[in-house]
Amino acid sequence: MPSAVTQDTVMLRTIGLAAFASMAAMRVCDPMLVTLSQEFAVTTGDASAVVAAFAVAYGVLQLFYGPLGDRIGKLRVIAAAASGCAVFSAITALAPSLTLLVLARAAMGAAAAGIIPLSMAWIGDQVPYAQRQEALARLMGATVSGMMFGQWFGGFAAQNWGWRSAFAALALLFALAAAGLLRQLRGGQGAAVPAPGSAAGTGAATATEAAAPPASALSYVQKTLALLRVPRVRWVLTVTAIEGACAFGTLAFVPSRLIDGFGLSASAAGAVMVLYGVGGLCYSLFARRWLAALGERGLALTGGTLLAAGLLALAWSPWIAGAVAGCFASGLGFYMLHNTLQTQATQMTPEARGTAVTLFACLLFLGQSCGVLVMAASVDRGLLAPMFTLAALGVGVLGVLVSRKLHAWS
Template sequence: MNSSSTMLRLISVAGFASMASMRICDPMLVALSREFQVTTGDASAVIAAFAVAYGVLQLFYGPLGDRFGKVRVIISATFACAVFSAVTALAPTLPMLVASRAFMGAAAAGIIPLSMAWIGDSVAYEQRQETLARLMVATVSGMMAGQWFGGFAVEVLGWRLAFAVLSLLFLSAATMLLRQVRLTAARAVASGEGVAEEPAPFSLQAYLATTKRLLSMPRVRWVLAIVAVEGALGFGTMAFVPARMVDGFGLSPSAAGGVMVLYGVGGLVYSLMARRWLAMLGEKGLALLGSVMIGGGLLLLAWAPLVPLAVLGCFSAGLGFYMLHNTLQVQATQMAPEARGTAVTLFACLLFLGQSLGVLAVAASVDRGWIAQVFSIAAVCVVVLGVLVSRRVNARVLQGKTA
């Protein structure tokens, strides 16, 4: 195995852990609300705090990666996640727990975007799509593992031990990455390749000017607005699916976490079939079908009389989400090719800010007993969103390549 393959594998482990940390609290909300004697909506602040910090800090990691090296920043962010995960495990009060989750989200924000940027720098275009798919498998698997392990830990280990285990995973990934970087550097010196040139210093003025110029472009503003709404509708409702399965269908927290794994399975199925489905449906068809599947899944979760139908709804919503979201990702990579890095970080920031607003909105409804109604409204809105996206994307059928 060459050094690039080893680096990708280790970066994927860090990505797996970061996505697990994002979703690990979803099945814990009911247990946290009982332990800290607050409502489920109040307990959901642990999800919103992570999402806000994760979304905002992505704007800063791009320049840091360009200035100090992407892998170096990934390693630092992974070490920081290990520290804040341990702090989370020891949090004595809900405000401390929320604060530690916010710091954890701020640290985790530097892992996935810079991993994608490293792949862009290190992998030839012909192999880039396949390589990014491998990273996507790791991140989706991390979301699935986090949702399942969060529910399992609540019942068997206790939620605090779950964060201790997560801390060890981050620490292991960071340590192995650091060791691989040092080994690669030593080999480069031994082979006479030397050290890479120092990148140009980061200019805040230039970065702000580029951001201002991007925001002045109607196409950029449209994509950013759409992805913010998508984040609110998709992630905002997803965070409360375990609570819905516990309170509405009588499942245990671990079983509810297991059901949420199907959401991630939908993402894995899409990643395996994406090339074929893009060739068959094109971006327009993919956006429409994805939005309909999300809407149908949310309606099943809201009103299904039987648990198996709700489980089917979870899988349908997951598969549909990745269909729609991948279409928006393609739009993000093409909305400003001359400033792709900055454009994509803005895209990621708006996605997670939308998620946090969605979590807050749904949380208020959950505390009033309106979760089924809110899921239904979200189902209708996401279908409308899919129609809007389908009208704006290119009509051409993609042949398995995305920029």
């Protein structure tokens, strides 16, 4: 019989694979936008609908997955979501028109919405707050690696094998993750979770979510409204939406900036974008040391500053080396700031952590979709650099505000 530690390790690795594939799916279209605009004879801004559709569906469906995960089991929902992603990714690979491609991407985003936020909530159930930032950073390692893979592979596949091959590969990854999760669940792993008010956050499981009665729509609305009446919840969600618009909204257009501004191929632009993920991966690897040295306040302030500097370099640098450095600085800064907000999200309302964390993700990706729509209108008018500058100012101010607010809460 495998030990509990071994079983937990296998489960975390399997969740990590699902999170890897989810983030790869989210970012795989970024380096494809120019290719898609050429294939379907539309502008780059119009082609960016494939990014916005995924983000909108991903954000809105958090409102469904959060309470569902709280009621029937977070790991069960993650397994079902990964299975749905495998199906919809295969459908995306076969889309014959931009309209159907956008619809398929929306369905894919709707399914993927049940993976990373509920994985965060599951860690929140199992890990005490003092160690939670480090544990979330490990999950972030999988998501960042997935983003790196998606940003690179999207461009590589579009240039060498055709963009459809990227979605076929993602379908396989999701299928492997779903099979692993279902196998663990059939073996009885992950079914039990801490009951509200019990030893939550210590790994002690005393009740099963499956035993809870079905949640009504009215009870969910009442719970959500109760959460939104908490000032700390409103503040975190508002800041998160702005972060999503300024940081994630611009991210989708960095490859377009590299292609149009420096003449890079889709494959080369995707390779440069990997450095954004490398910056995030560096954060995840050294999170404990940086947290000890800077504290949460310092991480937020440093992260906002680095992200702003990176976006300004991407906007105005006349040299490719400056844009490359900007990609790395943006990634490192974003994850310093974002993981600090993410940790706050897991602590907003511990008694309804699944709902709270998925509200956090909902606002993040609704903010991203708004950012993408604004950037899409700007890129077709030649205003990409000014919009990157506004986003840089926004995230710089956010870093200061988050740092001050954490000081007030400490």
